[in-house]
Amino acid sequence: MDDYILEMRNISKTFPGVKALTDVSFKVRRGEIHCLVGENGAGKSTLMKVLSGVYPYGTYTGDIIFDGKEQRFTSISDSVKAGIVIIYQELALFPDLSVYENIYAGNEVQRSGLVDWNETIVRAGRMLKKVKLDVNPETLVKDLGVGKQQLVEIAKALSKDVKLLILDEPTAALNENDSENLLQLLRELKQQGITCIMISHKLKEVMAIADKATVLRDGRTICTLDAAKGEITENVIIKHMVGREIEDIYPKRTNKNFGEKVFELRNWTAYDPQAGRNVATDVNLHVRKGEIVGIAGLMGSGRTELALSIFGNPKGYRLQGEMLVEGKPKTFRHPSEAIREGIAYVTEDRKGNGLFLIQDIKWNITAANLWKVAGGGWINENEEIRVSDYYKKALNIKAPSVEQLVGNLSGGNQQKVSLGKWMFVGPKLLILDEPTRGIDVGAKYEIYTIMNELISQGMSIIMISSELGEVLGMSDRVYVMAEGRITGELAIEEADQEKIMQFATL
Incomplete structure (x- = not known):
């Protein structure tokens, strides 16, 4: 027995x-x-x-x-x-x-x-x-x-x-x-x-x-x-x-006609006064319209810190260097300024920093762009429901209604709500930090498909990921970071896991 x-x-x-x-x-x-x-x-x-x-x-x-x-x-x-x-x-x-x-x-x-x-x-x-x-x-x-x-x-x-x-x-x-x-x-x-x-x-x-x-x-x-x-x-x-076969977990894009540079950093340095060190040093990178740029690296390499320094610097880093959005120099003192210039950031910590778990789906989706569903100082609840219903259907968020509390959703559906919140802002550049962490293969495929759809509509994406397969499967170009520096840049055609790890351990 x-x-x-x-x-x-x-x-x-x-x-x-x-x-x-x-x-x-x-x-x-x-x-x-x-x-x-x-x-x-x-x-x-x-x-x-x-x-x-x-x-x-x-x-x-x-x-x-x-x-x-x-x-x-x-x-x-x-x-x-x-x-x-x-x-x-x-x-x-x-x-x-x-x-x-x-x-x-x-x-x-x-x-x-x-x-x-x-x-x-x-x-x-x-x-x-x-x-x-x-x-x-x-x-x-x-x-x-x-x-x-x-x-x-x-x-x-x-x-x-x-x-x-x-x-x-x-x-x-x-x-x-x-x-x-x-x-x-x-x-x-x-x-x-x-x-x-x-x-x-x-x-x-x-x-x-x-x-x-x-x-x-x-x-x-x-x-x-x-x-x-x-x-x-x-x-x-x-x-x-x-319940079905997924032949390729990374859906392919046939149209890769990239436009002009949407975003660029020149000799960008971020000093963290609390840690007493640079979290990013002399970073040079750019993103073109309709391009997915992957940022790979080991944990602690400075990828998230770089993203935060771009997105209005909420951590209060001391910044040096140039940031250009559509060719124009920009300085952001708060995330709201980055949002107004068309930059959005989907955090790696959706539960801690990305979502209001005790609020419902509609509350979360409209949270970063309330003025679009408000008038005369009041939120138009009918418009809020219409907008959130649209993203619920577009992103296939599995929930009985948009009044479902986000804390009761699965991880994959929470990530879709987080995406919906920033899609409603309508950014030019979307920074995705660990976009599929803690979600299953079916939800991953849906997230990847959404990314491709956004790119086809002219958006640009920076994707930070610890999964090398994800970086190789979804990126058009890859930057590798180690100890706060860009140690390598690879066209996707020449990138492989061994090369990325070599740059990541420099």
Whole structure:
């Protein structure tokens, strides 16, 4: 008989007006790495929240069998006691506390009713060795990079005698090196007998690490694929995820007649007084009408800082050099001035900086261009609904109505709302910072198609991306950044991953 550590049988979960899960069945063998894949809104995170007690027993129907026993978790603490630990995409660490305090937060090492801090530090050191993180346990978490913070989260999970480790998009914010290190750690944890469930949109990672992969679509179980049988391939996963084959994830453009320079930087330098250093140095770049220019580079190379220095300098960098918009010198003291000149910026952090999650779709889409739906000092609600309905349909935003709260949308649909907000502004130059981070392959294809449509209408795009396949698949020309400098410029015909990485590591 197969040794299953987890069986979820006929799980159904309903929210007001939405059935998130319908009779989902899901089984995981002891000691395997099992990936859970599907489009945004397919029900992956909801299923894991049911399992971990975020949605307690009684709020769903169906059965959970874990480690041979039926479980009725009423809280996260119940699932943790049983040996289930979940790590979310948004890390739940205390930035101003030390590594050892974070690892044992809520699980303190006590002696005679008091916290034994010396023993806590010793044990934290052991946990850090397990995850191969060479840092002083007394280091503050805020002084660590995202990749190391992710390892602290895993060390925290291991400190709780975890049997089943669930990771929700663990590499979404990591560069390629940190991602590979994390995947290698999961392989080593598997050798130690720890079972892992990993939710991921990165199909190459799924193919590299999964023993099994279960596909969800529209809140239902579609299939479970077995790596040992050669079933886990990119084409097979995509077909089951989206219900159709996507022959080329990067839709081609036939018309590449670029116009005059829309935007240019000459010897552009941005000094960050808080960090006490340049975040961009002597940058020279240009973008022509109807062109997608990719900016590649490793995390920390200065790509986002460069974008912010262009978009009205909200961080207050000290700027030198020239900026030209349609050949005319410009200086922006605030993002509103950049917007008036036809420059828009879609942030990499849609939840933190890009959207108002507690507001609805129509509120978000019109937020950057309110004067167009206002008159006499009042917002014309009928016009606001008309405009937002147009973008909801044009961008295929999946929601019951434009009055749906943005915080309740999937990541892919949130990204479309963010795009819609800036499309309503009608920019000449659209800066997209990590435009498909944390969204599934079907939503990615839709975003890429929208980008091509915007280009065909005469817009220009700067696309910042950590995914080299995306840079190569969508760009007409590529700049590479390292340590705040442009280290290479490549026509797309001569660009490849090896050349980009050579420039990125200079």
